[in-house]
Amino acid sequence: MKPYTNKIIQVFTAARNPKDAIPMKAYMKNKFEYLGIKTPERWELSKPFLTKTSLPEVEDLWQIIGELWELPEREYQYFAQGLCSKYLHEVKKEWINNYESLIIRKSWWDTVDFVAGTLIGDYFMKFPEAISPITHKWMQSGNIWLQRSCILFQLKYKKDTDTTLLTSFITPLADSKEFFIAKAIGWALREYSKTNPNWVLDFVENNPLQPLSKREAIRRIT
Numbered sequence: 297m298k299p300y301t302n303k304i305i306q307v308f309t310a311a312r313n314p315k316d317a318i319p320m321k322a323y324m325k326n327k328f329e330y331l332g333i334k335t336p337e338r339w340e341l342s343k344p345f346l347t348k349t350s351l352p353e354v355e356d357l358w359q360i361i362g363e364l365w366e367l368p369e370r371e372y373q374y375f376a377q378g379l380c381s382k383y384l385h386e387v388k389k390e391w392i393n394n395y396e397s398l399i400i401r402k403s404w405w406d407t408v409d410f411v412a413g414t415l416i417g418d419y420f421m422k423f424p425e426a427i428s429p430i431t432h433k434w435m436q437s438g439n440i441w442l443q444r445s446c447i448l449f450q451l452k453y454k455k456d457t458d459t460t461l462l463t464s465f466i467t468p469l470a471d472s473k474e475f476f477i478a479k480a481i482g483w484a485l486r487e488y489s490k491t492n493p494n495w496v497l498d499f500v501e502n503n504p505l506q507p508l509s510k511r512e513a514i515r516r517i518t
Contacts, residue, residue: 300345300352301363307341308333308371320370327404328370342375346382354386358394365401373402377410384418392419392430396442403441405476412445417452427461435465440474447480454491462488463499470505481505482512493517 308331317332324330333341344350352360357379364376377398398411420427434442446465450457462484469477482505489496493516500513 297363298352298356298360300356301360304345304364304372304375305367307345308338308369308375311337311341324370324404324406328402329368331369331371333371338371338374342378345375346378351379351382354383357383361394361398365398370406373407377407377415380415384415387419387422389423389426392416392423392426395419396434399441399445400439408441408444409448412448413451416445416449420449421453431461431465435468440476443469444476444480447477447484451484451487454488457488457491459488459492459495466505467503470503470509472506475508478506478508479512482509482515485509485513486515489513489517 311331311333313332315332316334317330320330320332320334321328361376361380364372364379367373380398395411395415398415399408420430431446434446437443443465447462447469450462466481466484469481472478485496485499496513497517500510505513
C-alpha cells in the first residue's frame with residue numbers, strides 16, 4: 297500500500313465516530329460501512345492531502361485510488377473522488393477504463409453521480425470522439441449505473457448540452473421502472489431546464505416518461 301494511502305487511513309481512523317457511523321450507514325441502506333466522519337469534518341481532514349504540493353505523482357494515482365476503493369468504509373471512496381478531481385488537467389484518454397471501474401464497483405448514487413457529472417463530464421469534453429463508442433457500450437450493458445452515467449454526464453454542460461444525444465439516452469430507458477433511471481432522466485431534464493425550459497417542456501409533453509421523471513423534469517418550470 298502506498299505511503300499516501302496509509303497516511304489517509306491513519307488520519308481518518310483517528311477521527312472515526314462509531315456513534316455517527318450508525319445513522320450514516322442507515323441512510324445508505326446499510327450498503328456500506330462508515331467511519332462516522334461527517335462531510336464538513338472529512339473535508340477539513342482531507343485538505344492537507346489535496347494541496348498542490350501534497351498530491352501524489354500522477355503515475356501513482358490509480359494505484360492509490362484502487363487502494364482507497366477497496367477499503368470498506370465509504371469515506372475513503374469519497375476522498376478518492378476528491379483526489380481524482382485534482383487531476384482533471386492531466387486526464388488521459390485511457391482513463392475512461394478507470395472511471396468505468398469506479399462506476400461498477402461499490403455502485404451507488406453517492407459515488408456514481410460524482411463520477412458521471414464531474415469526472416466523465418470533463419473527460420467527454422476533452423475527448424468528444426470517445427462519446428459514441430463508450431456510451432453505446434454502456435447503454436447496451438444493462439448496468440443501470442453505466443446507463444445512469446450516460447444520462448447524467450452532461451449535467452454541467454448548460455448551453456453546450458447535446459439534446460440529440462440526451463434524447464438518444466432517455467428514449468430507450470423512458471419506460472424503465474428502475475428508480476435510479478427514472479430519477480436520472482428527470483434530473484437531467486430539470487438541470488437543462490435552467491438553460492432551455494421551452495425545450496424541456498416540449499420534450500416532456502411529446503415523449504412518454506415515467507411519472508417520477510416528469511415531476512422531476514418540470515419542477516423548476518411550473
